[in-house]
Amino acid sequence: xxxxxxxxxxxxxxGAHAAQDAARPEKSxxxxxxxxxxxxxxxxxxxxxxxxxxxxxxxxxxKFKLGGRLHYDGQFFDADLDTKAAIETGATxxxxxxxxxxxxxxxxxxxxxxxxxxxxxxxxGGNTNFRNMYAxxxxxxxxxxxxxxxxxxxxxxxxxxxxxxxxxxxSLMNAFVPAFNAGVMVxxxxxxxxxxxxxxxxxxxxxxxxxxxxxxxxxxxxRVTGLPVMSEDGKDYVHVGLGLSRRSPTNDSQTISSRPEAxxxxxxVTVTVPTETIDLVGLEAAWTSGSLTVxxxxxxxxxxxxxxxxxxxxxxxYYVQAAWLLTGESRGYRKAQGCFDxxxxxxxxxxxxxxxxxxxxxxxMSSLDLVDDGTDGGELDDLTLGVNWYLNANTRLMVDYTMAxxxxxxxxxxxxxxxxxxxxxxxx
Numbered sequence: 001x002x003x004x005x006x007x008x009x010x011x012x013x014x015g016a017h018a019a020q021d022a023a024r025p026e027k028s029x030x031x032x033x034x035x036x037x038x039x040x041x042x043x044x045x046x047x048x049x050x051x052x053x054x055x056x057x058x059x060x061x062x063k064f065k066l067g068g069r070l071h072y073d074g075q076f077f078d079a080d081l082d083t084k085a086a087i088e089t090g091a092t093x094x095x096x097x098x099x100x101x102x103x104x105x106x107x108x109x110x111x112x113x114x115x116x117x118x119x120x121x122x123x124x125g126g127n128t129n130f131r132n133m134y135a136x137x138x139x140x141x142x143x144x145x146x147x148x149x150x151x152x153x154x155x156x157x158x159x160x161x162x163x164x165x166x167x168x169x170x171s172l173m174n175a176f177v178p179a180f181n182a183g184v185m186v187x188x189x190x191x192x193x194x195x196x197x198x199x200x201x202x203x204x205x206x207x208x209x210x211x212x213x214x215x216x217x218x219x220x221x222x223r224v225t226g227l228p229v230m231s232e233d234g235k236d237y238v239h240v241g242l243g244l245s246r247r248s249p250t251n252d253s254q255t256i257s258s259r260p261e262a263x264x265x266x267x268x269v270t271v272t273v274p275t276e277t278i279d280l281v282g283l284e285a286a287w288t289s290g291s292l293t294v295x296x297x298x299x300x301x302x303x304x305x306x307x308x309x310x311x312x313x314x315x316x317x318y319y320v321q322a323a324w325l326l327t328g329e330s331r332g333y334r335k336a337q338g339c340f341d342x343x344x345x346x347x348x349x350x351x352x353x354x355x356x357x358x359x360x361x362x363x364x365m366s367s368l369d370l371v372d373d374g375t376d377g378g379e380l381d382d383l384t385l386g387v388n389w390y391l392n393a394n395t396r397l398m399v400d401y402t403m404a405x406x407x408x409x410x411x412x413x414x415x416x417x418x419x420x421x422x423x424x425x426x427x428x
Contacts, residue, residue, distance in 0.1 A: 327346065
């Protein structure tokens with residue numbers, strides 16, 4: 001073949017090969033990983049993205065995840081004169097503002113066949129606080145064990161990640177609910193992940209990791225959940241749960257307070273009671289049917305006064321909320337933890353398909369009553385309406401409008417506050 005025919009022939013041959021390659025189905029990630037493991041004798045290290053950067057050995061015995069979250073908030077307040085008269089004293093003011101509600105770096109992983117761990121530090125609000133900071137053993141004959149700092153097993157809303165909350169802030173009932181504390185917990189699921197149980201002993205202390213000292217501060221907390229209904233596709237389910245906690249407050253004194261579901265607001269209700277023990281009883285339920293989710297919780301806090309006091313008040317709080325995903329998605333559920341997962345849009349906004357993302361409408365009623373047995377910390381009721389736009393599984397814009405109704409300490413005229421809040425959220 002002469003040179004003048006050689007070059008066209010090579011082009012034709014290359015085109016034929018390209019056509020054959022184009023006709024072949026593209027290999028999946030799993031197929032490529034299998035080929036890599038075969039070439040490397042099983043020693044390949046996988047690096048991939050799944051809601052965060054993940055590293056994983058070929059035998060899956062060693063895992064590492066790097067993640068984080070950024071929640072940038074703005075809140076605007078319109079309080080009436082009665083509210084300002086009851087709340088604004090000295091340097092305490094109801095003022096508009098913005099903040100980094102959370103700015104968190106998170107790492108977690110598994111070592112060998114049994115050990116898991118997590119390290120998370122939050123810089124939100126200009127402070128440095130520990131969040132998950134633990135090591136544990138899993139798949140033991142009796143379940144799993146964890147030691148360090150992590151959330152106590154109490155409450156559907158509290159155990160749901162802040163990345164997946166329906167509203168910018170948790171409900172008023174959260175004033176009673178324990179969160180991150182240091183301790184040891186035993187936990188597991190049962191009935192093929194149709195339920196969970198957990199029990200632990202905890203000691204309240206500073207979030208910065210300083211040594212916790214003082215009389216009291218001990219707590220025993222337990223939770224059990226069940227899924228009496230769960231469809232095969234996970235889009236229809238019923239969740240029920242019960243939480244219990246017995247707590248010994250520091251120096252036999254307990255303070256309970258709450259803002260009106262806005263972190264930049266001052267406390268609207270507060271009570272301090274001489275207390276030897278506190279018993280918490282919490283009921284929780286949720287129903288998801290396709291794109292609709294309805295959930296609620298109730299917590300009763302029973303305080304027992306120390307010797308010499310005659311006051312043993314019982315305080316209560318609750319919330320009921322509903323959320324509807326207009327674009328047809330369904331809210332996920334984490335079976336192993338017994339709590340909600342996030343929303344993943346069917347079509348990402350500004351993605352390859354230039355989709356619309358996922359849109360959600362939500363409403364919540366919540367209440368906190370700190371008046372009983374001669375103690376008066378006030379009463380607060382909130383009605384919140386929210387709109388969420390999930391651009392993709394990692395990015396969300398939230399807008400909430402809250403109407404807060406305050407019955408101030410000592411009685412007097414009820415006060416009203418209108419609150420407009422937004423959040424720009426990125427988490428991975």
